[in-house]
Amino acid sequence: MDRTHAFVDESGNSGLDTSKGGSSGFFIVCAILVAEKDLDAAYAQAEELRKRHFQTGEIKSSNLKVKDADRRARILNELAELPFKLFFTVVDKGRIHKDGGLRIKTSFIKYVNGLLYERLFRAYPDLQMIVDEHGGQEFQESLKSYVAARFIDDLFGDKDAFQTMASKDNVLVQVADFFAGSVAQIYEKKASEEAVLAYKKILRDLTLGMLEWPSKYQTLLLPPTDESGYADYQVHQEALRQADLFSERVGEHPDEDERLQLSILRFLRFQSEFVTKDYVPTAEIVAHLKDSGFGDINDQRIRSSGIAKLRDSDVIITSAAKG
Known part of the structure; x- marks a missing residue:
């Protein structure tokens, strides 16, 4: 199997007290998956889009307000032309025990991201993953050790298997940020019904899977009344x-x-x-x-x-x- 490249970023914060001002209700992790043969084209097209829509800045979801739904949909449509697929983990923080181990930020980041890493390393035997940086160098090393111990046997034999990188230095990590932020607007119920339908239409053909955690047996739609x-x-x-x-x-x-x-x-x-x-x-x-x-x-x-x-x-x- 040819090598697959994954670029990972998130939307939301790790705080479990969702009643606090500025705390997100959900934590979204998005992976952009690119085949080796498409990697150069994906980088080039993403960089062209960045310059066109964000000039000298990053492709960043937070740069667009909720009211900028039409602009967001246009950018998502253009990104959908790039040769990649998506995988998401969606964490409902309101359903996590607030006094448990995940109240600690580093534990939360490792565990929640690990839900995604586990599925990707299992599905793609030859995978190179680049994730947005968290914290300082000490945490970067502990995250790498965490991934190596749990998800892949020979990570340290392949220096490219798992890397952390600032989003400003990788445009495809920026693309992951934009999709994570867009899905967050759906789950946080910030986007209008019209915008949600537009975003879902774009996501439909790009998304390989969406893991909701903790597991819940309900759809995104309300139950019918008839x-x-x-x-x-x-x-x-x-x-x-x-x-x-x-x-x-x-x-x-x-x-x-x-x-x-x-x-x-x-x-x-x-x-x-x-x-x-x-x-x-x-x-x-x-x-x-x-x-x-x-x-x-x-x-x-x-x-x-x-x-x-x-x-x-x-x-x-x-x-x-x-x-």
């Missing part, structure tokens, strides 16, 4: 619960088929919660798996080694002729 619609909603809640239970059962060391099943499941979950369309065509699953490092996989393997085995494990997946 009886039949509410029944469908309840089935969807149970499907989400079974999906999480399956992920927990598989654990940290899935075999090849289980990796396939997890990748399909995360994609379907993202589509059902974030995109809210009725069915996902098989062709979109094929494209997602290719972007996730599985290479060329045919429909038969998706059905037999993926969907069928998920159903055998009590995961609720419906299908129809159109998807």
